[in-house]
Amino acid sequence: MNPLVNPTAQAVDNVLIYIFGFSALLLLGITVATIYLVVKYRRSKYPEPTSDSHGNMWLEAIWTLLPTLIVLTMFWYGWTNYLGLRNVPEGAMEVKAVGRMWSWQFEYGNGRTTNKLYAPIGKPIKVNITAKDVLHSFYIPAFRIKSDAVPGMDTYVWFQAPEVGSYDIFCAEFCGTGHADMITTAEILSTEDFERWYTEGDVAATGPSRGKQLLEKHGCLGCHSFDGSSSIATTFDILKGTKRKIMSDGVEKEVEVDAEYLRRSIRAPGADLVEGFPPIMPAYGDEINEADLDEIITFLLNGEQKTSINGNKLIEENGCLGCHSTDGSSSIGPGFKGLGGRTSEVKREDQELELKVDAEYLRRAIRDPNHEIVEGYPAIMPSNDHLSDEEIDAIVEELLKK
Numbered sequence: 001m002n003p004l005v006n007p008t009a010q011a012v013d014n015v016l017i018y019i020f021g022f023s024a025l026l027l028l029g030i031t032v033a034t035i036y037l038v039v040k041y042r043r044s045k046y047p048e049p050t051s052d053s054h055g056n057m058w059l060e061a062i063w064t065l066l067p068t069l070i071v072l073t074m075f076w077y078g079w080t081n082y083l084g085l086r087n088v089p090e091g092a093m094e095v096k097a098v099g100r101m102w103s104w105q106f107e108y109g110n111g112r113t114t115n116k117l118y119a120p121i122g123k124p125i126k127v128n129i130t131a132k133d134v135l136h137s138f139y140i141p142a143f144r145i146k147s148d149a150v151p152g153m154d155t156y157v158w159f160q161a162p163e164v165g166s167y168d169i170f171c172a173e174f175c176g177t178g179h180a181d182m183i184t185t186a187e188i189l190s191t192e193d194f195e196r197w198y199t200e201g202d203v204a205a206t207g208p209s210r211g212k213q214l215l216e217k218h219g220c221l222g223c224h225s226f227d228g229s230s231s232i233a234t235t236f237d238i239l240k241g242t243k244r245k246i247m248s249d250g251v252e253k254e255v256e257v258d259a260e261y262l263r264r265s266i267r268a269p270g271a272d273l274v275e276g277f278p279p280i281m282p283a284y285g286d287e288i289n290e291a292d293l294d295e296i297i298t299f300l301l302n303g304e305q306k307t308s309i310n311g312n313k314l315i316e317e318n319g320c321l322g323c324h325s326t327d328g329s330s331s332i333g334p335g336f337k338g339l340g341g342r343t344s345e346v347k348r349e350d351q352e353l354e355l356k357v358d359a360e361y362l363r364r365a366i367r368d369p370n371h372e373i374v375e376g377y378p379a380i381m382p383s384n385d386h387l388s389d390e391e392i393d394a395i396v397e398e399l400l401k402k
């Protein structure tokens with residue numbers, strides 16, 4: 001199949017041009033004829049009618065048959081091209097699209113879910129559409145495809161992207177407060193890139209943690225935000241350690257934000273209603289399993305987890321290797337190799353000590369390097385005030401392994 005065509009867009013454009021072309025031609029012809037006759041037979045020149053024809057069989061037959069034929073060709077042309085939009089080519093890749101307030105979710109054959117629609121170039125893609133809550137409409141202008149997304153009903157569209165790139169996807173059915181933000185993209189990748197993405201995933205070490213991914217996956221961020229940018233629901237960043245004013249069974253209460261409260265807020269949002277917000281949050285049952293829910297709750301309570309911090313990367317990025325070696329060779333500072341099992345002879349305020357290298361010692365050595373100076377080395381190690389406790393812990397963990 002020729003990868004450079006955009007078949008659905010061509011089908012729609014051809015019919016549009018055909019119908020618009022005929023309409024423009026007729027409009028022009030009728031307007032020109034009218035003006036010509038008005039000027040030619042104006043009253044000052046012909047005060048009396050010049051003819052009183054009472055019918056002409058041929059003329060009437062032609063102006064009845066010709067427009068009928070034109071309209072029928074329009075129908076035929078539109079119908080065959082419409083069939084092209086409905087008949088999905090064989091071998092199309094299927095992706096499921098779910099519309100919900102107020103984001104799209106895409107699900108692939110291997111169970112992967114994303115917020116953007118990833119697809120390979122030049123291959124027919126069938127998008128099976130449905131909705132979770134209210135009417136939405138799946139619309140990709142570049143491919144001229146649009147279909148309602150209806151709860152409890154399956155609809156579909158198909159397309160074949162002619163070029164690698166990013167194509168807008170909109171919701172074309174007013175579905176509430178966040179409707180205008182229900183925007184995402186179809187990311188068209190080269191066949192190799194798509195294959196890699198599909199089989200290996202693109203979750204880089206620096207990407208969002210799993211907790212955050214789950215929030216995206218389940219569409220929580222369609223209503224909630226992290227920075228107060230959404231007025232539809234609470235921003236997540238203020239939740240931790242606060243007290244919330246809620247209505248529980250018609251009674252006003254103040255509750256502590258803890259795992260228990262968050263679990264209830266997600267499983268049964270109707271039970272405790274946060275003041276000042278409408279009761280529109282859907283209840284999340286089976287679609288979030290217990291493990292994922294725990295992950296979400298931990299994330300909401302603690303933010304990004306330190307497991308997502310890569311100690312080795314920090315060691316590299318912070319220039320530690322400019323002064324420390326990892327292969328046992330000598331350098332400006334003590335080598336990192338075997339550090340975990342060593343004892344260090346250090347000087348602390350004129351005292352000479354022999355200290356076992358453990359996590360506690362390493363943390364001190366990095367935080368406050370000039371407090372204890374390793375014997376035989378100059379006191380030139382810079383302090384690392386910009387590193388957070390979690391980052392230092394990640395570095396220490398790595399150093400103990402070396």
Ligand code: HEC
Nearest residue numbers: 101218219220223233234244265269272273274277278281
């Ligand atoms: C359709 C919009 C919508 C979606 C989608 C949504 N929420 Fe909500 N959420 C709300 C609204 C509105 C409230 C406040 C009213 C209430 O308590 O139900 C709320 C309240 C909450 C609360 C309590 C917040 C507080 O201020 O104490 C938590 C926690 C929460 N949502 C988590 C989630 C999680 C996790 C998801 C995804 C699994 C999610 N929400 C999806 C609209 C939404």
Ligand code: HEC
Nearest residue numbers: 318319320323332333334344365369372373374377378381
């Ligand atoms: C400008 C050179 C320099 C840089 C950059 C540097 N260090 Fe050091 N470091 C030293 C020197 C010199 C010593 C030994 C003297 C002392 O204890 O201050 C040392 C000591 C240490 C020790 C104690 C080692 C022992 O044998 O007891 C640790 C642990 C350490 N550095 C970790 C780090 C880490 C982690 C980084 C990066 C965040 C770093 N250093 C960056 C020069 C440096």
Ligand SMILES: [Cu+2]
Nearest residue numbers: 136171175182
């Ligand atoms: Cu919508």
